[in-house]
Amino acid sequence: MNLLAYLSLATGLVVTSVFAPTRLLNAPVDRPSAHSLTFTPAIDPGLTRMLPPVYFCGESVPLHEEAVARRLVSALARNTNQNQAIYRIRKRASVFFPIIEPILSRHGIPLDFKYLPLVESALTGMAVSPKGAVGYWQFMPATARELGLAVHAGYDERTNLVKSTNAACRYLRYLYTRLGSWTLAAAAYNNGIGALLSNIRRQQQRDYYYLRLNAETGKYLYRILAFKELFSNYKSYDHLIPERMMAYLSEPLTPDSEPDEDEVLLPEVIVNEATQVAIDTPVQETAKPLAGQTADIPLPNAADVFRGGIKAKLVESAGVARGQVWVFHLTRDGMADGKQVEEGDVLYAIVEDVDPKTDKIYLRADRLYSANEKHTYMMNLSAIDASTGRIGIKLPDVDQIKAGWILTWKTL
Known part of the structure; x- marks a missing residue:
């Protein structure tokens, strides 16, 4: 048809x-x-x-x-x-x-x-x-x-x-x-x-x-x-x-x-x-x-770009491929998508795209688990380059993608 x-x-x-x-x-x-x-x-x-x-x-x-x-x-x-x-x-x-x-x-x-x-x-x-x-x-x-x-x-x-x-x-x-x-x-x-x-x-x-x-x-x-x-x-x-x-x-x-x-x-x-x-x-x-x-x-002013951003570190990655789910833990309290979030909350992110031409990876978080409330919230956050405020993270060497990799996240 x-x-x-x-x-x-x-x-x-x-x-x-x-x-x-x-x-x-x-x-x-x-x-x-x-x-x-x-x-x-x-x-x-x-x-x-x-x-x-x-x-x-x-x-x-x-x-x-x-x-x-x-x-x-x-x-x-x-x-x-x-x-x-x-x-x-x-x-x-x-x-x-x-x-x-x-x-x-x-x-x-x-x-x-x-x-x-x-x-x-x-x-x-x-x-x-x-x-x-x-x-x-x-x-x-x-x-x-x-x-x-x-x-x-x-x-x-x-x-x-x-x-x-x-x-x-x-x-x-x-x-x-x-x-x-x-x-x-x-x-x-x-x-x-x-x-x-x-x-x-x-x-x-x-x-x-x-x-x-x-x-x-x-x-x-x-x-x-x-x-x-x-x-x-x-x-x-x-x-x-x-x-x-x-x-x-x-x-x-x-x-x-x-x-x-x-x-x-x-x-x-x-x-x-x-x-x-x-x-x-x-x-x-x-x-x-x-x-x-x-x-x-x-x-x-650069402050306008980063207003509302939060930090989270990688604790688990399933692979550098579209559709894979990565797990991050928040490193400090803050606001995300209009909600108060706390250090230790769990962010579930999806690899939306990997661009080999620019050597960038695009990550979007769709869920956050509140460790204190024992509840999962739907989220809409994207990982941004902390130096520019733009979506898309420069992909480091694969062996560097491991626990402890900290990214900035922002509601867009």
Whole structure:
């Protein structure tokens, strides 16, 4: 059963049209599509069981929540009708990702953010939104200048892949430091940090998946996840994805071949002048601020990053593999996920991901056993790098992962 057929049965969804390729990837990101999918509240509970585990920057996507699973399947459904368009953007990504990935790594930004410009611009340097956002990463002029990019008549560094990617990394690092979560950083990239913080304060909720946001921002991360899953894990969806789309996802890429006229993804040639300049620019180049500008956005006080963190030492590890459960003992009293915790309480953590490219391990604690109360509480804590406040711990040599390894944990 293909994805749209399953959606129709599981949610009562009536599909009235098929999106044209240019509608999917040429639509401006700051304007909701007129063809958005609408779901009824009813859903087959089996949907969540049909999806593999999904992670964004080491953070687990809570697909056990039916609403979350429904939104991800909706984003996948939008893309699985774009057979030729998806193949075209796969070809573009095969050229640009090797340029983007080293820049992300140099700035300490998770590689999952390489899919963000697919949503923003379909990786097109000359993409322009109705509001004036330009380039691969879709910066407004004022934001671009604050990030050190030159924007003036006849010369716009937003169309330079290397320089705009460096700028995007500085901006994402700033958003993450302010918000403490990569999912929230992605949402703030789309909607602005001020609007997102306002929603967080008003709703008293810091989890993207449970925040009530505007339609565009509410779907934004799912659109990124849809590209990630289709490009890197499509075989896990072979029971949902139509056979024709599976063929396009598995077809060998031939970047140098000329596209047929009816397969052109956007109203411009795939390798335009700005793109060629970006490809020819060495990856080692870093964006230089304009005269009188700082090299980076000012970051908040480090104390804001660590507020609410607790320390716990490892007492038992089952192995360095996704899904393994590790046991930690708290080393001092503190607050965790809104609860008073005490030294000696037991923290049960799951290895959510191990990234060999960055040599990092991602741990999330889902339960805490109170030694004093003899009771187990559900928790939502992540291990963070104590030096940066970011999720993900640099993986030491395997023989160093033993009893006594102390990590910092924080509610995100």
